[in-house]
Structure formats: C-alpha cells, structure tokens
Amino acid sequence: MTVDYTLKAEGFNLFYGEFHALKNLNLSIKRNTVTALIGPSGCGKSTLLRSFNRMNDLIPGVKTEGAIFFDGEDITKETVNLVRLRQKIGMVFQRPNPFPLSIRDNITFGPRVMGEKKSDVLDEIVEDSLKRVGLWEVLKEDLNRNALALSDEQQQRLCIARLLAVKPEIVLMDEPCSALDPIATLRIEELMLELKRRYTVVVVTHNMQQAARVSDETGLMYLGELVEFDKTKKIFTSPSQKITEDYVTGKFG
Amino acid sequence: MTPRRAEHVAIGLMVSGAFLALAILFFIIAVIMIKGLPHITARFLLDNPMDMGRAGGIFSTIVSTVYLLVVSLVIAIPLGVGTAIYLTEYTEEGKITKIVRFGTECLAGVPSIILGLFGFILFVIKLGFGWSVLSGGISLAIMILPVIIRTSEEAIKSVPQAFRDVNEVLGGSKWQGVTRLVLPNAAPGILTGVILSVGRGIGETAVVIFTLGTSLRTPFSIFDSGRSMAVHFYILAREGISMDNAYATAAVLVFSILIINIFSYYLMHKFVEARR
Ligand SMILES: Nc1ncnc2c1ncn2[C@@H]1O[C@H](COP(=O)(O)OP(=O)(O)O)[C@@H](O)[C@H]1O
Ligand SMILES: [Mg+2]
Numbered sequence: 001m002t003v004d005y006t007l008k009a010e011g012f013n014l015f016y017g018e019f020h021a022l023k024n025l026n027l028s029i030k031r032n033t034v035t036a037l038i039g040p041s042g043c044g045k046s047t048l049l050r051s052f053n054r055m056n057d058l059i060p061g062v063k064t065e066g067a068i069f070f071d072g073e074d075i076t077k078e079t080v081n082l083v084r085l086r087q088k089i090g091m092v093f094q095r096p097n098p099f100p101l102s103i104r105d106n107i108t109f110g111p112r113v114m115g116e117k118k119s120d121v122l123d124e125i126v127e128d129s130l131k132r133v134g135l136w137e138v139l140k141e142d143l144n145r146n147a148l149a150l151s152d153e154q155q156q157r158l159c160i161a162r163l164l165a166v167k168p169e170i171v172l173m174d175e176p177c178s179a180l181d182p183i184a185t186l187r188i189e190e191l192m193l194e195l196k197r198r199y200t201v202v203v204v205t206h207n208m209q210q211a212a213r214v215s216d217e218t219g220l221m222y223l224g225e226l227v228e229f230d231k232t233k234k235i236f237t238s239p240s241q242k243i244t245e246d247y248v249t250g251k252f253g
Numbered sequence: 254m255t256p257r258r259a260e261h262v263a264i265g266l267m268v269s270g271a272f273l274a275l276a277i278l279f280f281i282i283a284v285i286m287i288k289g290l291p292h293i294t295a296r297f298l299l300d301n302p303m304d305m306g307r308a309g310g311i312f313s314t315i316v317s318t319v320y321l322l323v324v325s326l327v328i329a330i331p332l333g334v335g336t337a338i339y340l341t342e343y344t345e346e347g348k349i350t351k352i353v354r355f356g357t358e359c360l361a362g363v364p365s366i367i368l369g370l371f372g373f374i375l376f377v378i379k380l381g382f383g384w385s386v387l388s389g390g391i392s393l394a395i396m397i398l399p400v401i402i403r404t405s406e407e408a409i410k411s412v413p414q415a416f417r418d419v420n421e422v423l424g425g426s427k428w429q430g431v432t433r434l435v436l437p438n439a440a441p442g443i444l445t446g447v448i449l450s451v452g453r454g455i456g457e458t459a460v461v462i463f464t465l466g467t468s469l470r471t472p473f474s475i476f477d478s479g480r481s482m483a484v485h486f487y488i489l490a491r492e493g494i495s496m497d498n499a500y501a502t503a504a505v506l507v508f509s510i511l512i513i514n515i516f517s518y519y520l521m522h523k524f525v526e527a528r529r
Contacts, residue, residue, distance in 0.1 A: 110423035
C-alpha cells in the first residue's frame with residue numbers, strides 16, 4: 001500500500017532577510033491525520049506553518065529555497081495561484097479572531113469573497129460548517145447575534161467553522177488553544193480528532209500533552225531545524241534523538 | 254516644596270486650567286446666545302437677507318454653507334480616505350509614505366488666508382470658475398484634506414491586523430479586505446474626522462471669502478457665487494451693518510456645530526453598538 005501524502009517539504013529553507021529561520025526541512029504529512037509541531041518558542045514552528053499556505057508572503061524580505069509540494073505541485077513557485085492555495089490550505093490563529101459581524105456573516109465571509117451569492121447555498125454552508133464544529137445545535141436560533149458575544153471557546157470554534165466554509169483540505173492551527181481554559185482545550189482537541197476524518201490537520205502546540213493526545217505524528221523543531229519527525233508514540237516513548245528526549249521529558253523548553 | 258505638595262499644586266493648576274477652558278467656552282456661548290437668540294425667528298431662518306443683511310433673514314447663507322460643505326466633502330472624503338488606504342494598506346512604510354505624510358503636515362500648516370489666496374488665483378482666476386461653490390468647495394476640500402487623511406489613517410491602523418490575515422487566509426483579495434473589513438471597522442473613526450472637518454469648514458471665513466465670494470443670492474448651479482454664514486457674520490460685524498443680525502447668525506452657526514457634534518456622537522454610538 002502506498003502512503004497518501006498531501007504536503008511534502010523538500011530541502012526547504014526560509015530567510016527573514018539575513019536570518020535563517022528554517023533550515024533544510026524535509027517532512028511529509030499524511031492525508032487525514034493530525035500532525036503536531038512542537039518545540040521551544042522561536043524555533044520556527046509558526047514560520048513553517050505559514051509557509052504551507054504562503055502567509056509569509058505578507059512579510060517583506062522573506063526568501064525561500066527548496067520546495068514544498070502540495071498534491072504534487074511546488075507551492076513555493078511564483079506562479080502558484082495564492083487564492084486557490086489558501087482556499088485549499090486554511091489556517092486558524094492563536095487568538096480567536098471572529099469579525100465583529102453576525103455569526104452568519106462570519107461564516108459566509110469566505111464563500112462570499114469567492115463570489116457565492118445565492119442565499120440558499122450560503123444557508124446550507126452556514127449549517128454545514130457549524131455542524132462540523134459542534135455549534136449548530138447551540139447557535140442555530142442565534143445566527144444573527146454578534147460573534148463577539150460568544151465565549152472564547154465558541155469564538156475559536158466559529159473561526160474554525162469560518163475556515164471550513166471555504167472547503168479546505170488542510171487545516172493549519174497555530175496554538176489554537178493557547179487562549180482557552182483547560183476544559184475548552186480538551187473539547188477543541190476532540191474537535192481536531194473529529195476533523196481529521198475529512199481534513200488533514202497540522203497543529204503547532206506548546207503543550208506536550210496536547211501533542212500526545214491528538215496527533216498521529218509529531219515533529220520536534222529546534223533552532224530552525226526539524227530535529228525529529230516520527231509517529232507520536234515513538235517520539236514520546238523512544239525518541240531517537242537526545243534533544244527530543246530532553247524536550248518531551250521537560251528538561252528544557 | 255515636598256514632592257507631595259508639588260503634586261497637589263500641579264493638580265490644582267491642571268484642574269483650574271480645565272475649569273478655565275470650560276468657563277471660557279461657556280462664556281462665549283452664553284454671550285452669543287444671549288445677544289443672538291432673541292433675534293432668531295422662523296422668518297430669520299427662512300427669509301433671504303435684504304438691504305445687505307440689515308433686514309430679512311439668512312436663508313441664502315444657510316443654503317450656501319450647506320452647498321459649500323457638501324461639495325467640499327464630496328471631494329475631500331474620497332480623496333482623503335483613498336490616500337489613507339493607499340498609505341496604510343498598499344505601501345510599505347518608507348520614502349513615499351514619509352513624503353506624502355510630510356506633505357499633508359505642511360498642508361495642514363498653511364494659513365487659511367494663504368489657501369484662500371491660492372484658491373482665488375488658481376480656481377477663481379486661472380481656471381475661470383469665478384467666485385463659485387465649485388472654487389470654494391475645492392479650496393475648502395484642500396483645507397480639510399489633512400484632517401481627513403490623518404484621522405482616516407489612524408482609524409484604518411486601529412483595525413486589527415488579524416482581520417486582514419483572516420481575509421487573506423479565506424482567499425479574499427486585498428481590495429475585498431479593504432472594502433469588507435477595514436473600511437467598515439474604520440468607519441466610526443473616519444466619521445469623526447469628517448465631523449471635525451465640517452466643524453472647521455462651517456466656521457471658515459478666510460478661504461471662503463476669496464473663493465465662494467460674498468454674493469447674497471441663493472446659489473443653484475455649482476458655478477454660482479454665494480455667501481456662507483461665517484462670511485455673512487464677518488461682513489455684518491466688520492462693516493457694522495447690523496450687530497443684532499451678526500449675533501443671530503453667530504448663534505445659528507454655534508447651534509449647528511453643536512447639533513452636528515451631538516448627532517455625530519449619537520451616530521457613532523449607534524454604529525459601535527450595532528457591532529457589539
Ligand atoms: N516577521 C519576522 N521577521 C523577522 N524574524 C522573524 C519574523 N517572524 C519570526 N521571526 C523569527 O523567526 C524565528 C522563528 O519564529 P516563529 O516561527 O514565530 O517561532 P515559533 O512559532 O516556533 O515560536 C524566531 O527567531 C523569530 O524571531
Ligand atoms: Mg509561534
């Protein structure tokens with residue numbers, strides 16, 4: 001059986017001006033899995049995540065070398081259609097950041113910028129997206145309420161729903177629980193496990209237990225390098241690198 | 254003096270300063286109202302001036318003022334907000350933004366009498382618009398442009414970067430982000446700038462007298478001359494035509510500024526409320 005990879009970095013380097021932030025990364029991410037990226041802060045996890053949907057393009061002075069393949073196409077090329085790429089590879093941010101609009105308008109934002117106007121189609125998208133993040137039953141009567149009135153956890157779920165509304169294949173999450181309390185964190189983790197049935201999830205986390213709980217594979221980054229990338233179980237029980245062992249046992253970080 | 258004492262003295266000074274400012278404001282308003290209000294009647298507002306303003310009302314000057322403000326805002330808002338969008342969303346901080354910003358600062362510092370003269374020479378004479386709502390509107394637009402640019406820029410910058418990032422993630426173009434997220438969220442701030450400008454424009458005389466002229470007829474076409482309330486007040490008072498009517502005009506002016514401020518405050522409140 002061949003393994004179905006969706007994202008693949010080959011000899012990937014990234015520079016912020018002179019600063020070499022990602023060093024010769026090689027990794028492959030399997031479809032319909034949760035992959036965790038762990039490592040001390042400043043080691044390049046967010047940078048790598050943002051490389052997957054070219055969000056680093058917004059930062060002046062960023063240069064890359066090597067390649068990242070998404071479904072076989074090198075997405076680091078100039079010619080890549082960024083709108084399409086970002087529709088396929090979506091991202092959820094650290095802090096819940098709903099727009100100060102109604103719940104409905106938050107979710108329809110993406111489909112609408114892509115030109116969807118029919119209200120019955122949009123209604124369907126709203127229902128479907130909210131169902132996928134477990135908010136439909138709670139909020140179906142309140143779709144016109146302002147999203148800022150929701151709790152932090154609901155806001156983060158809404159942000160995920162807003163992303164799912166544009167039908168991505170990959171969901172990138174950058175420390176999505178860092179603004180949430182422990183119980184909300186656990187529930188978002190359940191959601192991640194739920195999501196991987198339809199999507200591929202890549203999650204950056206500070207929280208080692210979180211990586212252990214949700215991910216199938218884990219990569220440890222350190223000073224811009226990918227030190228080790230393997231099955232999560234292996235990373236946490238018998239890592240092959242000393243740094244990994246020290247990190248997962250909490251000796252530094 | 255102990256630090257504690259010094260602090261008390263400083264606070265005392267600051268409080269009296271604040272009271273002084275308030276007191277002066279109230280004094281001015283009181284004088285104008287006491288001297289002006291008794292002469293304000295429905296006829297004063299709805300009749301045209303007669304005998305140079307000695308008799309009759311101020312209707313044509315109200316029309317001129319509103320007309321002038323509308324024309325200047327129609328010019329200044331798109332230009333100012335557009336500039337602000339360009340500076341904040343479409344350029345890197347650098348030489349160009351510095352030059353444009355420096356230019357706006359300079360423009361803000363130009364004395365209005367000079368601006369009036371400039372408008373007179375360029376629009377009234379060279380371009381042949383004559384004393385007209387058009388000449389006055391453009392000149393006034395130039396005067397308020399820096400305010401609109403600066404307040405819009407601040408308002409746009411205060412829109413969270415996360416909104417732009419999410420827009421990008423969801424496949425929105427920059428322009429879609431600007432029109433769907435940045436501008437709606439910056440609107441209250443932009444409105445504040447517009448109101449400030451209206452306040453400045455409504456009371457401006459130097460620019461207006463040179464460019465709109467002083468005709469007491471009601472302007473219809475954009476090429477008609479007119480006389481704004483502020484100019485009317487100035488002429489009535491300076492030439493001693495009628496102090497009663499001068500004060501009454503001033504009272505109407507002050508009243509309108511007050512109403513505009515209260516109304517805009519209310520609007521902004523509504524706007525912010527609606528987004529809660
Ligand atoms: N916009 C930027 N410009 C310059 N350097 C940056 C920028 N963003 C991040 N860096 C640097 O790149 C390194 C990796 O950052 P980041 O990817 O945010 O790390 P992590 O998410 O693992 O904490 C850090 O040393 C950081 O200082
Ligand atoms: Mg980070």
